[in-house]
Amino acid sequence: MTGVDEDFERDVDGSYDASARIVDPGGDEDERRLEVALRPKRLADFPGQPRVRDQLGLLLEAARRRQRPPDHVLLSGPPGLGKTSLAMIIAAELEQPIRITSGPAIQHAGDLAAILSSLAEGEVLFLDEIHRMARPAEEMLYLAMEDFRVDVVVGKGPGATAIPLELPPFTVVGATTRAGLLPAPLRDRFGFTGHLDFYATADLAAILTRNATLLRIDSTAQGIDEIAGRSRGTPRIANRLLRRVRDYAQVHGKDVVDLGAARAALALFDVDESGLDRLDRAVLDALCRRFGGGPVGLSTLAVAVGEEPDTVETVAEPYLVREGYLVRTPRGRAASALAWKHLGLTAPATAVGAIPLPLTDEADSRFGD
Incomplete structure (x- = not known):
């Protein structure tokens, strides 16, 4: 995965080409560097979710051997469990660029047509919060996912003409926190559906230990375990709490995330023993x-x-x-x-x-x- 020193420009259709990188256009440079540092780059490095990880590994390896894009992938589960990270990993494993957009950004069929028409062969299209996409765009996506074709309507009324536009094979990775809101025709077009569950405390502790090393944070096992036990089974919350405990330790002159610093910081931020x-x-x-x-x-x-x-x-x-x-x-x-x-x-x-x-x-x- 390449670095984040380059500038990224959003396309007119609202999407942007991340090229297997994670980008947060609204954050500052330090935040983008932090996100890149903490996200695993390969499927083997992805912690927890062993069932989904093994299933995805099989899907991607089979696609590589056939030298064809894999089936479309739908990832569901509560926020903060790694759906975006897995989408980035899929692109990295396939050695393909990734185009990132979201359901709320696609409110018209023309928005989706502009994105689809610019995709290259084998490219990964990541649609976050796919259940919030507008209905006309959903109906266009049905045809694009199944037949790799979209019909562009020119004109209005009786004189309107549908012009078919062939698309190169590509892979859609959809992410949703509410899979039940997806219409059945869209859900059925995904060849693989993976549901992400909350993480065990041991898995969160392993994530925090790795991330503390990447962030150059001195920590103890007791401090890490305390944070992991209050993170509600969610890596995103665990990472946020780790940074807050680090801040507390630095301000109070410890510079070590130990049990005392973890308990004091989490009490300050209103996170109790049960999370x-x-x-x-x-x-x-x-x-x-x-x-x-x-x-x-x-x-x-x-x-x-x-x-x-x-x-x-x-x-x-x-x-x-x-x-x-x-x-x-x-x-x-x-x-x-x-x-x-x-x-x-x-x-x-x-x-x-x-x-x-x-x-x-x-x-x-x-x-x-």
């Missing part, structure tokens, strides 16, 4: 103290914590549900006995995990939406 942050604890606190453990509607809960419903649903809920602090029922959100315990409160006998709440929708939530 819950301010928003997580606010949601649990509102559920338990204001609504007696629920069930309570999402909108009511969001108002209680001063956030938008989408923020509560997409940022806080996934981790709270996965760790057993929160239960989503047809009647609303309910706090489990574990949530009461985490807040230092005594759980009522009706709390989830003590005596199960009725999960049917026979009655409305006690607190409406």
